[in-house]
Amino acid sequence: MVREKDPVELCEVTVIHEDVLARVREKMPDETPVYEVSELFKVFGDSTRARILCALNIEEMCVCDLAALLNMTQSAISHQLRVLKAARIVKSRKEGRVVYYSLDDGHIAQIFAMAFDHVMEEMEG
Numbered sequence: 001m002v003r004e005k006d007p008v009e010l011c012e013v014t015v016i017h018e019d020v021l022a023r024v025r026e027k028m029p030d031e032t033p034v035y036e037v038s039e040l041f042k043v044f045g046d047s048t049r050a051r052i053l054c055a056l057n058i059e060e061m062c063v064c065d066l067a068a069l070l071n072m073t074q075s076a077i078s079h080q081l082r083v084l085k086a087a088r089i090v091k092s093r094k095e096g097r098v099v100y101y102s103l104d105d106g107h108i109a110q111i112f113a114m115a116f117d118h119v120m121e122e123m124e125g
Helices: 018-027 031-044 047-058 063-070 074-086 106-124
Strands: 090-095 098-103
Touching: 031 047, 031 106, 047 063, 047 074, 047 090, 047 098, 047 106, 063 074, 063 098, 074 090, 098 106
Parallel strands: none
Antiparallel strands: 090 098
16 A cells, blocks of 8 residues: 655665675566566456455355355456466366365465455554
8 A cells, every 4th residue: 555645765865785786686586477476466456356355265156156245247257267267366166067266275365364464554553
């Protein structure tokens, strides 16, 4: 969450700290994983998908249940689930004629929980 009242502070002089640059350059990841992380956060960046993830963080659900819970059409939910599945954020399993969706793995639940902790901390403070 960006706070508009906090101005960005700038250095008053230009000083390049070569030792810092060397340490950071050594540990910086390649461009590809940075890009993939950026794409992952883009997928998280939609409120409808975030609501779906909130629900699936509690319990696996089918499209019908998600649509009823979020007061949306099954088509709209299916579209968002396709995006989430393509990003490997959710997975599905079929039981008879019903397809159930859940979070893909524990990492997704952790990322989501950490994001919520951060937002709640900001809201309280």
